Amino acid sequence: MLVTGNDILIPARAGHYGVGSFNTNNMEITQAIIHTAERLRSPVMVQMSEGAIKYGGQDLANIVIDLARRATVPVALHLDHGSSYESALKAIKMGFTSVMIDASHHGFEDNVKETKRVVEAAHAMGISVESELGRLGGIEEHIVVDEKDAFLTDPEEAVQFIEQTGTDYLAIAIGTSHGAFKGKGRPYIDHARIEKIASLTSIPLVAHGSSGVPQEIVERFRKAGGEIGDAAGIADEDLQRATGFGIAKVNVDTDLRLASTVGIREALTANPKEFDPRKIFGPAREVMSQVIEHKMRVLGSVGKA
Ligand SMILES: O=C(COP(=O)(O)O)NO
Ligand SMILES: [Ca+2]
Ligand code: NA
Numbered sequence: 001m002l003v004t005g006n007d008i009l010i011p012a013r014a015g016h017y018g019v020g021s022f023n024t025n026n027m028e029i030t031q032a033i034i035h036t037a038e039r040l041r042s043p044v045m046v047q048m049s050e051g052a053i054k055y056g057g058q059d060l061a062n063i064v065i066d067l068a069r070r071a072t073v074p075v076a077l078h079l080d081h082g083s084s085y086e087s088a089l090k091a092i093k094m095g096f097t098s099v100m101i102d103a104s105h106h107g108f109e110d111n112v113k114e115t116k117r118v119v120e121a122a123h124a125m126g127i128s129v130e131s132e133l134g135r136l137g138g139i140e141e142h143i144v145v146d147e148k149d150a151f152l153t154d155p156e157e158a159v160q161f162i163e164q165t166g167t168d169y170l171a172i173a174i175g176t177s178h179g180a181f182k183g184k185g186r187p188y189i190d191h192a193r194i195e196k197i198a199s200l201t202s203i204p205l206v207a208h209g210s211s212g213v214p215q216e217i218v219e220r221f222r223k224a225g226g227e228i229g230d231a232a233g234i235a236d237e238d239l240q241r242a243t244g245f246g247i248a249k250v251n252v253d254t255d256l257r258l259a260s261t262v263g264i265r266e267a268l269t270a271n272p273k274e275f276d277p278r279k280i281f282g283p284a285r286e287v288m289s290q291v292i293e294h295k296m297r298v299l300g301s302v303g304k305a
């Protein structure tokens with residue numbers, strides 16, 4: 001059933017488990033996400049970035065909304081990295097049931113102002129809101145945040161920010177970063193910071209940049225002709241520890257990008273004569289489902305629906 005982000009994340013924080021929020025850009029990715037959630041009896045969030053909205057528009061949103069409505073587990077459709085008040089409201093008009101306003105590149109005051117505006121409008125329409133305090137490294141959809149600017153979330157500021165904005169859930173910067181190259185080897189996750197913020201707040205917390213970049217998938221990507229440098233993601237143990245302390249929404253995009261490309265590359269290299277799109281895009285669904293299943297087991301959301 002199609003629900004709001006709060007319907008999924010409030011129980012997740014209370015139950016000390018994480019719920020994957022997976023980015024989609026087409027039908028096959030959406031099917032892999034929602035069908036795997038149903039098979040594992042897991043709540044799930046499907047998210048579209050502004051780039052995905054540009055790419056698939058209402059057509060893609062409608063695919064997500066229809067699958068979500070018919071799903072036997074709770075599913076929310078979430079706007080990922082909304083960059084403005086207008087963008088957030090447009091998404092709500094499109095049928096999204098959760099929106100992020102990402103104003104974390106502004107100073108504290110401006111972030112509060114922008115976030116508050118979206119919270120008031122979204123709440124008037126029964127939609128829940130994600131906002132962000134602090135800056136991840138790596139590429140954010142519309143902003144390149146280089147290392148020196150990346151700053152981690154201050155626990156006291158987080159309390160103030162939540163009070164002043166009324167945000168329903170909060171994305172915090174605690175060492176993760178977007179993309180396939182999260183650091184040399186195992187990225188450092190500031191667990192003390194997560195635990196401090198969790199001890200001072202009661203709303204669900206959000207971890208962006210949480211793809212694990214599984215080495216097995218990276219190897220298959222290279223073997224099937226893909227080119228990628230030394231990719232690294234978040235360790236399963238770090239995610240498990242974080243979901244024990246308030247992290248309830250866990251954003252995953254890169255893992256699905258790699259998995260779907262592995263499926264497609266392997267289909268094309270294995271059968272050079274193949275030109276039936278179902279034989280080419282279908283395998284992508286399989287590889288994505290395996291990656292999604294692993295993530296749901298790591299986060300502890302299996303059986304929680
Ligand atoms: O935070 C993310 C995705 O992060 P990854 O690149 O680690 O999948 N989307 O908002
Ligand atoms: Ca941001
Ligand atoms: Na988001």
Ligand SMILES: [Zn+2]
Nearest residue numbers: 178208209251
């Ligand atoms: Zn993100």
